[in-house]
Amino acid sequence: MFCEEARKFSFNVIVKQVLGLTSEEPETREILEGLVSIPLYIPGTPYARAVQARSRISSRVKAIIEERRSRNSRSSRNDFLEILLSVDTLSEDEKVSFVLDSLLGGYETTSLLMAMVVHLLGQSPTALEQLKLEHEQITSLKEKDECLNWEDYKTMEFTQNVISEALRYGNIVKFVHRKALKDVKFRDYLIPSGWKVLPVFTAVHLDSSVHANALQFHPWRWETQDQTSKRFTPFGGGSRCCPGSELAKIEVAFFLHHLVQNFRWTAEDADQPMAYPYVEFGKGLLINLDRCST
Numbered sequence: 331m332f333c334e335e336a337r338k339f340s341f342n343v344i345v346k347q348v349l350g351l352t353s354e355e356p357e358t359r360e361i362l363e364g365l366v367s368i369p370l371y372i373p374g375t376p377y378a379r380a381v382q383a384r385s386r387i388s389s390r391v392k393a394i395i396e397e398r399r400s401r402n403s404r405s406s407r408n409d410f411l412e413i414l415l416s417v418d419t420l421s422e423d424e425k426v427s428f429v430l431d432s433l434l435g436g437y438e439t440t441s442l443l444m445a446m447v448v449h450l451l452g453q454s455p456t457a458l459e460q461l462k463l464e465h466e467q468i469t470s471l472k473e474k475d476e477c478l479n480w481e482d483y484k485t486m487e488f489t490q491n492v493i494s495e496a497l498r499y500g501n502i503v504k505f506v507h508r509k510a511l512k513d514v515k516f517r518d519y520l521i522p523s524g525w526k527v528l529p530v531f532t533a534v535h536l537d538s539s540v541h542a543n544a545l546q547f548h549p550w551r552w553e554t555q556d557q558t559s560k561r562f563t564p565f566g567g568g569s570r571c572c573p574g575s576e577l578a579k580i581e582v583a584f585f586l587h588h589l590v591q592n593f594r595w596t597a598e599d600a601d602q603p604m605a606y607p608y609v610e611f612g613k614g615l616l617i618n619l620d621r622c623s624t
């Protein structure tokens with residue numbers, strides 16, 4: 331079941347990036363379980379366990395911070411927490427909250443994007459072939475077992491087009507919440523102070539007057555279309571724009587580098603992504619995976 335594997339993968343990456351921890355920690359496991367939950371506080375439900383797990387993880391993060399401070403070390407650690415600790419303008423609670431938000435925000439969304447890309451590429455052999463060529467070209471310029479780096483990522487132009495197209499077409503996050511803090515005049519409309527506004531990205535991303543043939547998965551459109559335009563906002567916008575957008579894209583790009591060169595897959599069931607309202611694959615995207623012959 332691809333979705334399940336992708337979740338493990340993206341969770342392991344984010345826990346490592348943010349805290350330098352492995353997923354074997356019991357607290358991270360509990361959060362992982364609790365994330366698949368309903369937004370009601372009923373004792374004993376996954377959500378209740380998630381709330382408890384969040385509070386335990388909070389304590390755990392605080393303990394890690396204390397431990398790092400007490401070592402008073404100029405540690406050679408290279409994780410997000412280390413950078414956060416060097417910032418003087420945030421309180422301790424804000425730092426802990428930032429860590430938790432990154433863990434939670436960086437897990438389900440990225441794994442879903444991964445599943446979306448695998449699903450869409452499975453239906454687009456031409457895109458898959460072009461992707462494979464791009465990654466073979468990168469591999470041919472590297473030493474055996476040499477890791478990918480930022481320079482390699484920048485050369486992955488078609489890969490980035492595929493990812494953008496999966497974000498546009500797949501709409502991992504369909505809308506965001508905003509609240510008018512004062513009266514806002516927008517064109518002929520007045521949004522009174524206190525009103526909630528829900529910008530629905532899907533409506534723009536799937537509008538053919540904005541994106542030609544919007545209901546087709548067509549990564550090549552991004553060869554000429556601007557990926558930074560306000561007509562394409564998979565990571566939101568403004569001051570609350572997603573801070574993990576590059577991490578998510580790199581994660582998927584590097585994952586694809588290994589996948590397309592080594593494996594071929596077919597979907598076992600016609601499993602379409604549906605929004606309930608969060609996008610998911612009803613059957614978890616069952617795929618048959620075969621290693622490519624070299």
Ligand code: HEM
Pocket residue numbers: 431432433435436437439440443502503506507564565566567568569570571572573574575577578
């Ligand atoms: C495909 C992957 C992802 C998608 C589609 C996505 C999308 C979004 C969107 C739409 C928002 C709301 C932005 C707004 O209100 O304007 C957001 C916020 C956020 N995301 Fe992501 N995200 C992804 C991956 C990540 C990752 C990997 C991280 C972790 C580093 C992350 C951390 C956050 C955080 C902390 C916020 C809250 C920012 C704030 O309120 O200031 N996200 N994301």
